[in-house]
Amino acid sequence: MKRTDTIAAIATALGESGIGIIRISGEDAVSIADKIYSGKKRLIEADSHTINYGHIFFDEEIIDEVLVMIMKAPRTFTGEDTVEINCHGGILILEKVLHAVLESGARMALPGEFTKRAFLNGKMDLSQAEAVIDIIEAKNELALKAGIRQLNGAVTENIKTIRAQILEQIAFIEAALDDPEHYSLDGYSDKLKKIVKKLYTRIEYLKKSFKDGSIIKEGINTVIIGKPNAGKSSILNLLSRTDRAIVTDIAGTTRDTLTENIKLSGISLNITDTAGIRQTDDVVESIGVQKAIEASNNADLNLVVIDGLLPIDKEDIELLESVKDKNAIILLNKSDKELKLSIEDIKKYSDKDVIIFSAKENIGVDELEDMIKAKFISKEINFNDQVIITNIRHQEIINEVSESLEMCLSSIEEGYEEDFFTIDLLNAYEALGEIIGETVDDDVVNEIFSKFCMGK
């Protein structure tokens, strides 16, 4: 495996800040940065604790004008050689620079890994141990959440199928090696070559989709919930400025959930409109209600719509109660007419922020944007960062998978013996598992025994 022990990551919050930092830590930090840097002096010749002005280039293209800070061990945060590349902000540029760093030999840092290294290298007070673990765990959980949720089901299924096929080939080869008198590998190389070529094509396709981000449901998962006819669909239409949701005056029109990706002041939201939540006997609608509750539970942000023209009732209270431990903003809708409810009425039941809103007259939209932005920047919702980071990590893994398959193909072509193929195939299998959160364990042995009749 090509992965080294030098790690890299975007060290600043992604958002609209003017400057972003890529941090690299480990033995090869300086030499890796040097590969993609051009300036007056090479970075490997630069003194420790200096700032160097130059450009980052990759694939013969200049990506950004940067300041590079070189800090040699041990006087660094992690206690290892560390490089910080200060780029112009902007997610796109940071991603490109990080990508270049990873292609040059670093690997993506695991959640909390810089902190972990700092701690293990004695750079932090031991009394901070608990805090360190908390940080690592929190980050890890977030990453896990992001990693699994942002892949759409089709991609996960696709990866599972590819993995299953790889495993089948490994198991066959291993079964034949283990019991050569029962299973023969004669002529198998040609067959395997065809299979691996097909898998390779599928991986290349995946690689492309990971790269252009089409695989990812990028953005903050936002759900609009509320009683039937509180105006949820109108709010979605207002925010997305299309007429996708069917808006009528009949309560219960939206029977399924609708998802729309919108940009609000540069922040990406995946907004899901849900069927109104209320007790219902209508079968179709009750499925919609169930989905709405599910969507709300999985959301990063809930927009709770309260019909301001009606007195607060049991269903409203239940709704407010249901978002108690979640990230939520309450929209007091229909303020174009005289409201029967005040912010104070709602505050009795919820401590969340309340905005006087009107979907019809465009009231409260700016306030909502500001509030989401504030939450985003204050890191209450730091999901977007994680999405991008996970995406880069996934790209890194997919590259590794495709390299492994390439190596397997070239081993077949060069006439290596069959047992060499499983080395590369197993690497590919293991790496793909990382994307969907599955490990290898005893998979091979189990597959051998379930598919092949072994033994004396």
Next chain:
Amino acid sequence: MNIIEKVYDIVVVGAGHAGCEAALASARLGLKTVIFTVSVDSIALMPCNPNIGGSSKGHLVRELDALGGEMGKCIDKTFIQSKMLNASKGPAVHSLRAQADKQEYSKEMRKTLENTPNLTICQKEITKLIIEDNICKGVETVSGSKYFAKAVILATGTYLNARCIYGEVAEYTGPNGLKSANHLTSSLLEYGIDLNRFKTGTPARVDGRTIDYSVMQEQYGDDPVVPFSFETDPDSIQKEQVKCYLAYTGEKTHEIIRENIDRSPLFSGAIKGTGPRYCPSIEDKVVKFPEKDRHQIFVEPEGLYTNEMYLSGLSSSLPEDVQYAMIRSIEGFENAEIVRNGYAIEYDCIDARQLKDSLEFRAIEGLFAAGQFNGSSGYEEAAVQGLMAGINASMKVMGKEPVVIGRDQGYIGVLIDDLVTKESHEPYRMMTSRSEYRLLLRQDNADIRLSKIGYEVGLISEERYQRLLEKEKQIDEEIERLKNIHIGANSKVQEFLVRNGSTPLQTSANLAEIIRRPELNYDLTKELDEDRKELRKEVRDQVNINIKYEGYIKRQESQVKQFKKLENKKIPVDIDYNNVNSLRIEAVQKLSKVRPSSIGQASRISGVSPADITVLLVYLETYKEKKNV
């Protein structure tokens, strides 16, 4: 009452493949050793298949030999056919397998035991452990005699509460109708040792005179034969070899099995033990793989002294009459007479997660365990554990550090690490796919990997070790030399390449690069290499392999480097996982059960996540600090 009381350094319980290696190791290291068996005539008995070696098991035997064990030498003296399996595959999966003359093997091993100084053989059933304050002080026999020792090695194989079953018949005996050991289990339970009940089986043996071999495919051994032991001179073991035969079950056989499946103790529920998936009974195979219309049966002689033939692939616990009908339905077996029918055997064994890497019980000092008793399967798996338990019990008695083979050093390391780390639901068998670094752990370089350890332990002689160092030096020098020989694209070279089906050179290359080409090898390129010295085959082979597979070997070596980082992070023995905040409950339970010796080992326990490992790493830092204060 006249009770005998004796004092030894080491007591070994059981004289199978594990017990013999354990006792030989400790006696050879100069410790006064006694080995107990229920029958002196059954020392190193092979109650199942008549082979030593095979895929990955051949590796184990060679590693054992490099460490100073006996099995390789014994089979070199007593084999009647030998083959290198997977010879057309990569060097990592070449595996030596020999047919043994069972009786000769047993006799040879007994002779070795009897002629080893410091070693006493004793036929007596051990019924109790003598344990005081969690320290094992010795054992007690069925007659009440006491044998005190500084360390005890349990290698009871499949004998504990053994029960042999076929059809409706169940007999409380060990394999081959030998006496089972029915008392020791309760002593183990009394000291809190967790037991499992496993199951295995064996096929019928048939009178060779009643088999029609003319309808079967003949199977020959290799010529020349490669010895198992690095000390055996290849020339000394070339001899006439016996033939084995290949037969097939047919639809009729399967029909008989299906019709009688309800009479199988496996399916009726009479057998409760967990059986191995890798050597399923024929009834298992027929039920599990209904699409297969035939299964291979290898017909193998049990020895030169007998007509009995072993039917490999036909393991069964069906009733006697069904076994008869099924065997006679196989082409060539129409008139077959069964000498011994097949049976399943159930036995008590331990959950090996109670053991340390050294094979000593964590909770009972001075008590070691090896072989099938630890939940493994196979003669070779047993032998290597026996050797390691013997070595480590001796180290303990001599006040030295235990010897632990890493997963990066040998299959022995993989085997023992898996046994003491992973929960097992069936007898554990070695497989090459269980080894992460199998390209480095080849059977051809077992001596280079492990002889140094065997030498340091004291089981490899100075002379043998010097010979190894010389071999290593020759290999290194030759590889270095080849890398510095530059070959120009001249007509002689191009002619050589074309003649050997290789593409002509564009620019000059070094000789190592030429050897690396798939269609070429070290020996072939001799004509391009005027200064080549005559080297022994074992040296030439190493040079060839190391050059040809350098790319892959380098990759695995760098993986080993990563692997070692975590292996070298040791976990203190007295750690209380309940005190490690933020560790998930499942991880606390698993870690407390296995008590891994290193972070690396901890990471291999199923149910321990990477996040748990991080928590543990951080905790260990604070722990170290506290200890220093």
